[in-house]
Amino acid sequence: MGALVWILHNFWTLLVALVLALVGLRIAWRFYKYGATRAELAYILRRSPFYLVVLTFCFFAAAPFLIMFMHTFKTDGDLYRRPQPFIFRQDPTLEHLDALFNNTAYLDFIRNSVVVGLAVVVITLALSLPAAYALARLTGRWGERAGILMFLVYLVPPTLLFIPMFRIVVLLGLKDDPMSLIVVYPSFTVPFSMWLLSGFFKAVPPELEEAALVDGYNRVEAFLRVVLPLSLPGIISTIVFTFTLTLHEFIYGLVFIADTSQRTLSVGVPTELILGDVYFWQPLLAAALIIAIPVGLAYNLFLDSLVQGFTMGAVKG
Amino acid sequence: MFRLAYPLDNRRFVGLIFLAPALLYIVLLVGFPFLLAIAFGFSDVTVGNTDLNFVGLRNYLAVWENDIFRQVFETTIRFTLISQVFILIFANILAIIFTQNFTGKWFARFIFILPWATPVSLAMIGWLWMLDTKYSPIDYLLLQTGFLGPNGILSNNRNLFWLATPDLSQISVIFVQVWRMTPLATVILMAGLSSIPTDILDQAEVDGARFMRALLQIKLPLILPIMVIALLFSMITMFGDMTVVYVLTRGGPVDYTRVLGLYSFQVGIEGGNLAQGAAISLFAFPLLLAMAIFMLRTASRAEVQ
Amino acid sequence: MSIVQINDLKKYFNDVRAVDGVDLAIDQGEFLVILGPSGCGKTTLMRMIAGLEKPTAGTIQIGGEDVTELPPRKRGVSMVFQSYALYPHMNVFNNIAFPLRAQRRELKFDKRQMREKVVHTSRLLEIDMLLDRRPRQLSGGQRQRVAIARAMVTQPAVLLLDEPLSNLDAKLRANARDELRDFQRSSNITAVFVTHDQIEAMGLGDRIVVMSEGKIQQIGSPQRIYDDPANEFVATFLGSPSMNILSANGFRFGFRPEHFLPKTLHDSPKNSRIFHYYVKRVEYLGSDRLVYGYVHGHEDDLTLAKVPSNVRASLDIEGDYEFAVHYSDIKFFDQDSGRRIEQQNLAKVL
Numbered sequence: 008m009g010a011l012v013w014i015l016h017n018f019w020t021l022l023v024a025l026v027l028a029l030v031g032l033r034i035a036w037r038f039y040k041y042g043a044t045r046a047e048l049a050y051i052l053r054r055s056p057f058y059l060v061v062l063t064f065c066f067f068a069a070a071p072f073l074i075m076f077m078h079t080f081k082t083d084g085d086l087y088r089r090p091q092p093f094i095f096r097q098d099p100t101l102e103h104l105d106a107l108f109n110n111t112a113y114l115d116f117i118r119n120s121v122v123v124g125l126a127v128v129v130i131t132l133a134l135s136l137p138a139a140y141a142l143a144r145l146t147g148r149w150g151e152r153a154g155i156l157m158f159l160v161y162l163v164p165p166t167l168l169f170i171p172m173f174r175i176v177v178l179l180g181l182k183d184d185p186m187s188l189i190v191v192y193p194s195f196t197v198p199f200s201m202w203l204l205s206g207f208f209k210a211v212p213p214e215l216e217e218a219a220l221v222d223g224y225n226r227v228e229a230f231l232r233v234v235l236p237l238s239l240p241g242i243i244s245t246i247v248f249t250f251t252l253t254l255h256e257f258i259y260g261l262v263f264i265a266d267t268s269q270r271t272l273s274v275g276v277p278t279e280l281i282l283g284d285v286y287f288w289q290p291l292l293a294a295a296l297i298i299a300i301p302v303g304l305a306y307n308l309f310l311d312s313l314v315q316g317f318t319m320g321a322v323k324g
Numbered sequence: 325m326f327r328l329a330y331p332l333d334n335r336r337f338v339g340l341i342f343l344a345p346a347l348l349y350i351v352l353l354v355g356f357p358f359l360l361a362i363a364f365g366f367s368d369v370t371v372g373n374t375d376l377n378f379v380g381l382r383n384y385l386a387v388w389e390n391d392i393f394r395q396v397f398e399t400t401i402r403f404t405l406i407s408q409v410f411i412l413i414f415a416n417i418l419a420i421i422f423t424q425n426f427t428g429k430w431f432a433r434f435i436f437i438l439p440w441a442t443p444v445s446l447a448m449i450g451w452l453w454m455l456d457t458k459y460s461p462i463d464y465l466l467l468q469t470g471f472l473g474p475n476g477i478l479s480n481n482r483n484l485f486w487l488a489t490p491d492l493s494q495i496s497v498i499f500v501q502v503w504r505m506t507p508l509a510t511v512i513l514m515a516g517l518s519s520i521p522t523d524i525l526d527q528a529e530v531d532g533a534r535f536m537r538a539l540l541q542i543k544l545p546l547i548l549p550i551m552v553i554a555l556l557f558s559m560i561t562m563f564g565d566m567t568v569v570y571v572l573t574r575g576g577p578v579d580y581t582r583v584l585g586l587y588s589f590q591v592g593i594e595g596g597n598l599a600q601g602a603a604i605s606l607f608a609f610p611l612l613l614a615m616a617i618f619m620l621r622t623a624s625r626a627e628v629q
Numbered sequence: 630m631s632i633v634q635i636n637d638l639k640k641y642f643n644d645v646r647a648v649d650g651v652d653l654a655i656d657q658g659e660f661l662v663i664l665g666p667s668g669c670g671k672t673t674l675m676r677m678i679a680g681l682e683k684p685t686a687g688t689i690q691i692g693g694e695d696v697t698e699l700p701p702r703k704r705g706v707s708m709v710f711q712s713y714a715l716y717p718h719m720n721v722f723n724n725i726a727f728p729l730r731a732q733r734r735e736l737k738f739d740k741r742q743m744r745e746k747v748v749h750t751s752r753l754l755e756i757d758m759l760l761d762r763r764p765r766q767l768s769g770g771q772r773q774r775v776a777i778a779r780a781m782v783t784q785p786a787v788l789l790l791d792e793p794l795s796n797l798d799a800k801l802r803a804n805a806r807d808e809l810r811d812f813q814r815s816s817n818i819t820a821v822f823v824t825h826d827q828i829e830a831m832g833l834g835d836r837i838v839v840m841s842e843g844k845i846q847q848i849g850s851p852q853r854i855y856d857d858p859a860n861e862f863v864a865t866f867l868g869s870p871s872m873n874i875l876s877a878n879g880f881r882f883g884f885r886p887e888h889f890l891p892k893t894l895h896d897s898p899k900n901s902r903i904f905h906y907y908v909k910r911v912e913y914l915g916s917d918r919l920v921y922g923y924v925h926g927h928e929d930d931l932t933l934a935k936v937p938s939n940v941r942a943s944l945d946i947e948g949d950y951e952f953a954v955h956y957s958d959i960k961f962f963d964q965d966s967g968r969r970i971e972q973q974n975l976a977k978v979l
Binding site: 029033054057058060061064065067068069070071072074075078086087090091092093133134135137138140141142144145146150153155157159160162163164165166167168169170171172173174175190191193194197198201220225226227228251254255257258261262272273274276277286288291292294295296298299302303304305306307310313314315317318 | 335339340346358361426428433435438444447461507518556564598
């Protein structure tokens with residue numbers, strides 16, 4: 008706690024110092040590796056505008072998250088009285104984090120989101136793995152058309168469908184039940200993952216399947232035993248992106264579920280942590296940040312894989 | 325039937341049974357509600373009274389003659405078009421940056437992906453605070469640097485009221501949309517850039533092309549089809565979005581940031597008039613479809629040449 | 630006079646020594662072929678000449694100027710890639726004009742001159758009627774010519790070609806090879822041609838550079854490289870079927886299958902080494918018979934003989950025959966280093 012207080016009190020100083028230290032270390036490393044010559048210095052100067060552009064973009068992207076981070080630890084007095092958003096005049100506090108987890112339905116939201124997300128991932132994979140393989144390898148012209156149709160379906164926004172969907176959910180008796188989301192979410196995760204997966208499947212050399220066919224497997228077995236294991240990295244990244252798509256979804260979650268304890272993260276946090284026009288700012292901002300960081304890390308980790316699937320999917324789409 | 329003697333070896337048969345479940349699910353889950361939406365549009369269904377009575381074009385006419393709807397429609401199109409310009413510019417710059425190697429790329433990429441990775445509604449909470457009427461950290465910075473406050477350059481007030489004045493609220497919403505959608509467009513463009521054969525880029529280098537020429541005459545023309553796809557994606561996402569304004573402004577002040585999706589939610593769900601809500605959202609459909617077809621055509625034509 | 634001078638050039642990719650100390654002088658107007666198996670560093674060497682890779686060590690001079698640190702556009706080189714790398718979104722005219730436009734500042738000419746140059750070059754390569762077409766509307770052979778025209782239009786000091794024939798089918802390839810050779814002769818341009826195909830190398834090169842494991846194994850005319858290989862690698866890499874290599878006391882020796890013939894065919898048996906040859910299998914190749922068998926005393930090594938079909942001698946499977954090789958056709962190699970050893974004394978030892 009003492010360390011956290013110190014870090015937060017000197018947040019901006021530390022941030023700037025960290026950036027400068029990293030830049031300094033990098034330059035020192037280059038000097039050590041290539042010699043501190045005039046040419047080397049010229050090279051560094053030539054490259055620096057590029058890094059400045061990168062830093063500027065990073066700053067704009069990160070600004071709200073930095074503010075979220077700082078404000079999570081501010082006391083009410085520090086936040087609202089003669090606000091000075093960039094420094095701490097009172098010692099940072101963990102009471103809001105404590106409140107978020109213990110006095111709100113935040114943990115329920117997380118649980119609901121995870122349950123919905125995992126269930127949707129399972130349904131999506133069951134439907135889209137074979138379908139994507141069919142699009143990538145098995146079908147001819149009409150398969151290609153079905154693929155384009157799927158792509159168009161992905162482009163139908165939820166705002167067009169949520170009203171009739173709402174009626175259907177009510178008729179099925181699923182209102183206020185996360186089950187409704189589990190049923191509906193595949194409508195956009197399936198087209199998305201089909202598209203991505205067919206890209207990964209196209210990257211598997213057809214000769215390998217043909218070898219499997221000659222070796223005595225039928226098409227279905229060839230798919231299960233050769234194509235699936237080889238596409239595992241792609242499948243994992245599809246799982247990650249499918250899960251996060253459900254995490255992002257807002258409109259259906261908002262419309263179908265009104266019961267606080269059944270709501271998902273994306274709906275629950277901005278609706279239930281605000282009472283009328285009373286905003287509990289610190290828990291709100293903390294709640295957002297706690298989700299943002301792991302999802303961001305996951306995206307970054309699987310981005311190359313996504314780009315690859317996207318490229319392959321587009322090459323012979 | 326000889327052809328189906330070994331069904332699991334038959335390409336078309338396996339293809340059919342592999343594709344059918346997904347196709348069926350999608351048709352049921354998207355096609356049926358879509359037809360239902362059209363049916364709702366021609367009926368007088370409400371949350372309280374769920375009988376479908378055919379009322380012809382009454383809902384559509386009522387919607388079309390509604391001044392608020394027209395303004396909402398216009399706002400939606402304006403937001404979409406203006407934000408796309410900025411998204412394309414930034415996404416191109418960023419895609420070029422992130423397809424190069426540089427120190428700290430991994431971390432920079434993490435930071436710049438955050439706006440896209442964070443669930444929209446949660447990211448909007450951050451912006452709600454950033455743009456708060458009273459406590460906005462941006463206002464605070466402007467105040468400290470003399471742009472605000474007594475004798476301020478921008479305003480004599482201590483705050484700009486980002487989300488509470490007609491112009492600024494629209495600018496704010498557009499800015500936030502650009503902020504959150506640029507990464508997606510960037511990633512799509514990165515896919516395009518990384519699919520250009522290295523031979524072509526090496527050739528351009530040997531041919532004597534410097535950075536700008538290689539960019540303008542080789543790279544950008546080659547990724548044009550993918551740029552159209554990126555544009556399509558982000559336009560349609562943006563056109564159908566209501567989350568940003570739902571969290572930030574609820575359409576206010578007055579109707580200045582009310583977009584189609586939000587309006588149909590407010591009329592259909594909050595107001596309970598399902599029929600009219602459906603009619604409102606259906607107005608967007610022909611436009612979206614035309615946009616999608618036009619852009620997919622452009623993309624495939626650019627590819628075939 | 631050499632136009633390209635390469636001194637002790639090295640390129641390491643982390644631990645992999647792609648090019649490991651190459652010295653090479655390329656003469657003005659010659660057609661130099663760099664030949665080697667895949668992964669021998671030949672493409673890396675060419676890319677360093679082009680300026681696409683930065684050497685780890687060593688220098689490259691072009692036209693007497695040190696270009697090691699210069700970008701490709703300052704080197705006066707041009708390159709034809711294996712894939713031709715035609716810009717798919719530009720028509721043929723714009724493809725050929727691209728390097729001219731890109732190097733406008735260095736080369737100094739106006740729009741009219743540029744047009745003339747493009748048209749002139751395209752006439753030379755007989756593609757002037759294709760100028761409005763897009764690359765994807767062209768045949769493989771036409772694409773190759775466009776790529777060469779684009780490379781030639783700036784009149785570079787050196788033309789670099791990276792396996793440009795390997796994308797053509799066999800029939801077209803022989804034709805394209807002749808055309809390329811004629812074109813190079815008539816334009817008197819210096820050409821460096823990278824390939825793994827020895828027939829291509831033999832047919833095209835004034836000189837051949839044989840590379841392996843990042844090092845030059847031998848430089849010489851096609852005939853010299855074939856007849857007088859510097860080491861065991863060169864000896865076995867060239868020729869199909871490749872040279873027979875057998876071990877003797879303290880050294881190794883080899884002879885080509887076409888020199889290994891029935892004793893009766895040799896006019897002076899005195900100057901020939903006679904081997905007892907056990908025939909295992911015979912393949913009829915039309916003009917030749919390819920014989921697989923074992924030389925007495927070397928039963929571990931399959932030894933091949935290539936006997937012209939017009940030789941009537943019957944060669945039966947599982948028959949024992951006397952075969953002979955002219956002493957001058959036997960090459961001797963050091964057992965450890967594989968280097969050639971002079972043969973006068975060794976011939977007697979055999």
